[in-house]
Amino acid sequence: MPNDATALQLVLSGDPALFAIVRLSLYVSLSAVALAALIGIPLGAFIALTKFPGRQGAIVLLNALMGLPPVVVGLAVYLVLSRSGPLGSFGLLFTAGAMIIAQTVLVTPIIAALTRQTIEDLWIEYRDELTAMNLGPLDRVTALIWDARFSLVTALLAGFGRAAAEVGAIIIVGGNIEGFTRTMTTAIALETSKGDLPLAVGLGLVLIAIVIAVNAMAWTVRRAGERLAG
Amino acid sequence: MNMLTRRLIIAVTASLVFAGHAAAQDKSIVVASTTSTQDSGLFGHILPMFKAKTGIEVKVVAQGTGQALDTARRGDADVVFVHAKPAEEKFLSEGFGVKRYPVMYNDFILIGPKADPAGVKGSKDIVAALTAIKAKGADFISRGDKSGTHQAELNLWKVAGVDIAKDKGPWYKEIGQGMGAALNTASASNAYVLADRGTWLSFKNRGDLVIAVEGDKRLFNQYGVMLVNPEKHPSVKKDLGQQFIDWLVSAEGQKAIADYKINGEQLFYPNANDSGA
Amino acid sequence: MRAPSSELPVVFDGVTVTAGPVTILDHIALTLAPGAPTVLIGPNGSGKSTLLRVAMGLLAPSRGRITWGGLENVPPLKRAIVFQRPAMLRRSAAANLRFALRAAGVPRAEHARRTAELLELVGLGHLADRAARSLSGGEQQRLALARALARDPAILFLDEPTASLDPTATKAVEDIIRTVSERNIKVVMATHDLGEARRLAGDVVMLHRGRIVENGATASFFDRPQTAEARTFLAGELLV
Numbered sequence: 001m002p003n004d005a006t007a008l009q010l011v012l013s014g015d016p017a018l019f020a021i022v023r024l025s026l027y028v029s030l031s032a033v034a035l036a037a038l039i040g041i042p043l044g045a046f047i048a049l050t051k052f053p054g055r056q057g058a059i060v061l062l063n064a065l066m067g068l069p070p071v072v073v074g075l076a077v078y079l080v081l082s083r084s085g086p087l088g089s090f091g092l093l094f095t096a097g098a099m100i101i102a103q104t105v106l107v108t109p110i111i112a113a114l115t116r117q118t119i120e121d122l123w124i125e126y127r128d129e130l131t132a133m134n135l136g137p138l139d140r141v142t143a144l145i146w147d148a149r150f151s152l153v154t155a156l157l158a159g160f161g162r163a164a165a166e167v168g169a170i171i172i173v174g175g176n177i178e179g180f181t182r183t184m185t186t187a188i189a190l191e192t193s194k195g196d197l198p199l200a201v202g203l204g205l206v207l208i209a210i211v212i213a214v215n216a217m218a219w220t221v222r223r224a225g226e227r228l229a230g
Numbered sequence: 231m232n233m234l235t236r237r238l239i240i241a242v243t244a245s246l247v248f249a250g251h252a253a254a255q256d257k258s259i260v261v262a263s264t265t266s267t268q269d270s271g272l273f274g275h276i277l278p279m280f281k282a283k284t285g286i287e288v289k290v291v292a293q294g295t296g297q298a299l300d301t302a303r304r305g306d307a308d309v310v311f312v313h314a315k316p317a318e319e320k321f322l323s324e325g326f327g328v329k330r331y332p333v334m335y336n337d338f339i340l341i342g343p344k345a346d347p348a349g350v351k352g353s354k355d356i357v358a359a360l361t362a363i364k365a366k367g368a369d370f371i372s373r374g375d376k377s378g379t380h381q382a383e384l385n386l387w388k389v390a391g392v393d394i395a396k397d398k399g400p401w402y403k404e405i406g407q408g409m410g411a412a413l414n415t416a417s418a419s420n421a422y423v424l425a426d427r428g429t430w431l432s433f434k435n436r437g438d439l440v441i442a443v444e445g446d447k448r449l450f451n452q453y454g455v456m457l458v459n460p461e462k463h464p465s466v467k468k469d470l471g472q473q474f475i476d477w478l479v480s481a482e483g484q485k486a487i488a489d490y491k492i493n494g495e496q497l498f499y500p501n502a503n504d505s506g507a
Numbered sequence: 508m509r510a511p512s513s514e515l516p517v518v519f520d521g522v523t524v525t526a527g528p529v530t531i532l533d534h535i536a537l538t539l540a541p542g543a544p545t546v547l548i549g550p551n552g553s554g555k556s557t558l559l560r561v562a563m564g565l566l567a568p569s570r571g572r573i574t575w576g577g578l579e580n581v582p583p584l585k586r587a588i589v590f591q592r593p594a595m596l597r598r599s600a601a602a603n604l605r606f607a608l609r610a611a612g613v614p615r616a617e618h619a620r621r622t623a624e625l626l627e628l629v630g631l632g633h634l635a636d637r638a639a640r641s642l643s644g645g646e647q648q649r650l651a652l653a654r655a656l657a658r659d660p661a662i663l664f665l666d667e668p669t670a671s672l673d674p675t676a677t678k679a680v681e682d683i684i685r686t687v688s689e690r691n692i693k694v695v696m697a698t699h700d701l702g703e704a705r706r707l708a709g710d711v712v713m714l715h716r717g718r719i720v721e722n723g724a725t726a727s728f729f730d731r732p733q734t735a736e737a738r739t740f741l742a743g744e745l746l747v
Contacts, residue, residue, distance in 0.1 A: 083305030083465055091465065093306050094260055094291055129594045131565055133610040133658075134583050143606070147597045175260075175291035178274075193410030194269050195417075195435030228599075228638070 018203075022210065025183040028096055028170065029163035032103030033111075036159055040108045041152065044115025045141050049123060062116065065109035070102075071168030077102040078172050094175040099183070102169040107159035114155035118148045150222050157218050164211050184210075258287035259470045262299075262307035264378060265408035267453075268292035270336075270428025270497055275490045280477055286470050294408065296376030302326060302456075305463030308471040311478075313453040314378035327456035331479050332507035334487050334498040338382055338449040339427055341413070342368075342442035343420040356446040357390045364392060367401040369421035373412050374404030382451060383424045389448065413439070426451060431492040452507050453498075455479075478502070513576035514585045514661040515693055516540045517562050521571035524557055524717075531557045533717040534571070539662070543709020544684070544694035546725075548701065550746045553714040555697035556591075559664045562695060563588045584611075587660035591667045593651030595639035600631055600650050603639045607657040625653040629683055645676025652683055656692075663687060665696040669703065681707060701741070705729060713737055715746060 009015075047058055079085050081093045081101070092098045122144050130140050145152070167185035174181030176190060184207040191200040267273065268290060277288045293301060295312045302310040303326050310327070312318060313335075321327050340359055342351065348368040350359035363370055373380040387394040394402065405415055409429040416423040417437035425433075430441070443449075455475050460466040477483045484500035491497065501507050517539040524532040532554045539545055539562065547555045560566040561573055564583045575581040596603050604622045613621060626632045629649040634642060639650060648668055655663055665684070669677040684707060688694045698704055704711055704725070711728040713721045713736070721728065721737045732738045740746045 083463055085304075088305070088465075094289065126594050126596075128565070128590055132563060132583065132588045132590075133607060135610050139610065143596065149597075175289075175293075177289045177291060180289055193265070193408055193414070194429075195410055195414055195433040197435055 018206075020179070021182055021184055021187055021203075022206065024096065024181075025164065025185070025207070026210070028099045028183060029103060029160055031100045032107050032163045033156055033160045035100065035104045036107035036111050037156055039104075040111030040159075041115050041145060042141075043108075044112040044117075045119045045145055047112070048116045048119035049137070049141065049144075059113075059116065062109055062113045066113050068106055068109065069168065070106055070166040071172065073105050074102055074169035074172030077105060077169065081173065093173060094177060094181060096174070096181060098173040099170040099181060102173045103163040103166070106166065106169060107163050110159045110162060111155050114158065115145075115148075115152060118151045118155070119144050122148055150226060153218055153222055157215055160214060161211060164207070164214075257285055257470065258289055259308040259467050259474060260289050260291060260306065261309045261311055261474070262291050262293065262301040263311040264295050264298055264313065265292045265410070266377070266379060266426045266429045267311070267313070269408075269410055269432060270426070271432055271492065272428065272487070272490055272498060276483070276486045279486050280474065280483075283477070283482075284473055286473060288474060294373075294375045294377040295379075295381070302458045305458065305465060307458060308467045309455060309457055309474055311453065311455045312378055313451050314381050315452055315454060317378075317381065318454045318456065322456065326459050326462055328459050330454045330456050331475055331502060332504055333453045333455050333478050333502055334484075334500045335450050335452045335507065336498045337427055337444065338379065338424055338451055339430060339441050340422060340443035341416060341425050341430060341439050342422040344438045344440050345420070346442065348422065351440070351442045353443050354445050356386055356443050356449055359443045360386055360390045360392070363422055364390075364397070364401075367399060369419055370402050371412050371416045371419070371421045371423040372402060372404045373409065374406045375408070377408070378451065379409060379424065379426060382449075386424070386448065428492075428497045431495060431497065452501075454507075513578075514581070515576060517662065517695075518574045518577075519558075519561070519571070520573070522561060522568040522573055523570040524554075524561060524566065525569045531717050532561070532568075535717075535719060537712065537719060537722070539693065539695055541691070541693050544688050544696055544707050545710050545712060546704045546708035547695070547697040547712050547714060548699065548704050548740075549714035549720075550740070551699070552716075554717040555714055556666050557717075558714065559588065559666050559695065559697055562662075563664050585659070585661040586664070587655035587658045587662075588664040589648070589651045589655050589666065589668055591670055593647055593654075595642070595647055595650065597640060598638070599636045600639045600642065601626065601635040603650060604653055604657055607654040611658040613657070613659075621657065625656055628656070628686070629653045630679060643676070645672050645679060648672060648676070648680055649683065652680070652687075656687065660692060662693040662695065665694065667697050667699065669698070669700065677703070713740065715740075 047055065047062065077098065078093065080087050081090070081098050082088055083093070092101070126144065130143060135143065165185065167189050170183060171186045171189060174186065176182050176186040184203055188200045188203045188207070191203065273290050281287060291301065291307065295314045295317060298310055298312050299317055299321050301307050302321070318330055322330055340350070340356060342348070348359070348363040348366045350362050353359050372383060384394065403415070403421070405412060409425055410433065412423050413425060413429065413433050414435055415421070417435050417439050420438060422442065455478055457468060457471045457475060458466045460468045479502035484502055487498050487500045488496060519535045519537040522532055522535040523530065535558065547558060549555055557566065561568060563586055564581070572579060596606060601622050604625055605618050608618050608621055623632070626635055629652055631646060631649055631653065634646065639647065642650065669680050672680065681703065684694055684696070696707065708725045710724050712719060715736050721732065721734045728737070729741065732741055736746055
């Protein structure tokens with residue numbers, strides 16, 4: 001087992017560079033999950049509750065997009081945000097904004113597909129009651145989404161896990177620039193390629209610890225909520 | 231539901247504010263350079279000096295030479311700083327660069343296993359060494375990624391009279407990755423690999439690898455810097471970019487480059503005044 | 508007490524409901540008028556649930572028409588239904604009621620008062636803040652009743668409300684139904700429990716294979732059944 005005292009020392013001494021990297025990782029991935037939720041939850045609910053031509057195809061496509069390879073997403077977003085690309089004038093390439101965009105693209109299908117499944121199952125359970133209460137479509141959707149809140153939190157965590165773990169997309173659109181777009185995963189990739197394996201392993205353990213912490217927090221919130229609402 | 235919505239809105243707004251703030255820090259340039267230059271640690275040494283003097287933040291995007299030039303062609307960088315003269319001159323002739331300035335050189339070295347199956351350790355003749363490696367079928371790792379190092383390697387095979395594209399055998403492994411990855415692979419499989427001295431000096435995972443061949447004049451690796459042509463890409467920060475270039479070739483910048491050492495060893499030799507470089 | 512409303516009478520005029528080749532309701536002619544509870548009885552699969560859903564407005568007839576107070580296509584503002592296994596929202600009992608009140612358009616200022624009232628009526632005042640899904644079957648059924656009453660309905664449909672309840676819970680629910688009926692709300696209830704029909708019904712409608720087989724005041728139905736099917740059913744034999 002390689003000596004990972006270096007990374008541990010960095011953590012314990014509160015090394016500012018390490019903390020900046022951790023902060024950036026959380027900022028990028030949490031922002032992506034928030035945006036993906038804003039898009040994905042209504043989208044999933046819409047597909048679950050609306051009959052439209054090609055609906056089955058849309059469901060299959062949504063499920064398939066959960067497995068989008070991050071590096072492909074990175075390449076696609078890079079081409080779009082490049083100065084030579086359609087959205088180049090925003091100057092977003094090689095910034096944290098580009099990384100958030102790429103991860104949002106990755107995470108939205110996950111949240112949308114899981115939302116769709118959850119809401120569709122709930123609709124089967126509540127259909128009679130909600131129809132009998134003469135609710136309009138918006139009220140129906142909000143009632144279902146609120147009722148599904150715990151399952152949706154799990155979907156958000158799945159999305160966060162995906163975002164926090166990936167490197168292929170953000171290294172292409174972010175450029176792994178020290179101090180600006182270097183996150184935990186891109187730093188690990190860099191240190192590995194430089195042959196500094198102990199540091200890379202240490203960073204990896206820090207990353208895993210953070211992901212576990214986020215999940216533990218969400219679990220606590222969920223348990224407390226469930227106790228209150230059954 | 232209200233609480234959740236509220237939190238989401240705060241998160242999104244905060245993101246946009248943050249991103250906007252970052253964009254407002256405008257005294258910065260993007261320099262497309264290579265992974266080997268980045269890995270050598272040179273930028274960590276000289277860029278703080280440049281920032282202290284001019285207040286300009288230099289953001290280095292480190293890629294393979296081919297990718298760095300491509301990034302510059304697309305207008306996604308302001309300055310390109312690589313070490314592949316033929317590719318750089320092609321870049322200029324296509325109109326994407328303004329002018330090429332030589333900056334410094336370092337050298338390549340042939341790294342190999344201590345056991346030295348091809349019997350080349352200690353030689354000063356890189357061409358003979360490569361010929362011997364091919365003859366013995368000794369394992370050799372190639373970067374295979376159109377980088378400056380890769381192009382230098384291909385050039386040396388050509389000088390050795392080997393058409394490596396045709397004559398390669400299972401002993402020749404192209405990995406399509408950067409210098410660090412190539413060294414990792416060589417270390418893991420006890421193979422020969424052509425590396426730049428800078429990356430080798432900072433590389434920590436050496437295993438049984440040692441320097442096999444060095445000092446051959448044909449192993450010199452010349453660096454050039456160019457401003458991306460603002461006529462092709464009006465978004466290029468030409469004033470800030472030119473300031474960086476001017477500093478690199480100035481006495482102060484050149485001294486900063488020469489002063490960079492690993493374990494007391496100088497890595498890069500400034501030669502901006504060598505117009506033929 | 509409520510004044511009679513324009514929701515009644517509910518009139519089935521030759522209503523047929525088919526699903527593909529299967530006929531679920533066959534030429535139903537029926538009038539649900541204000542007054543004592545109407546109880547639908549009949550073997551499983553006879554169409555009781557479907558009839559209730561059509562009367563509630565959840566299902567459109569394939570043929571024929573249904574009118575409420577003489578009008579077609581009346582939105583279900585003054586009607587409510589309690590299903591056999593009611594679905595509870597993942598929130599407290601009181602919150603479920605508040606949701607129903609909001610859905611019924613009751614102003615927010617009234618919610619606290621009406622919630623307390625309704626919970627008292629169904630005997631769940633002490634369980635207001637409990638998770639609705641953690642309540643027992645009988646308690647959930649009573650909460651579903653409260654939810655339905657939150658709509659201030661003129662007519663209340665109940666689909667086998669005590670089918671899965673034990674005798675104590677059944678009695679509690681039947682007591683509430685009686686109270687509701689005394690407040691001038693028309694109750695239309697499906698049950699397969701003949702005893703319950705006897706206890707609660709003003710008039711009885713018997714269905715068999717989607718058709719109304721017999722229809723009349725409770726006493727005459729039970730004491731002097733007219734049709735062979737009714738006699739077989741009342742004798743406790745299987746009606747196929």
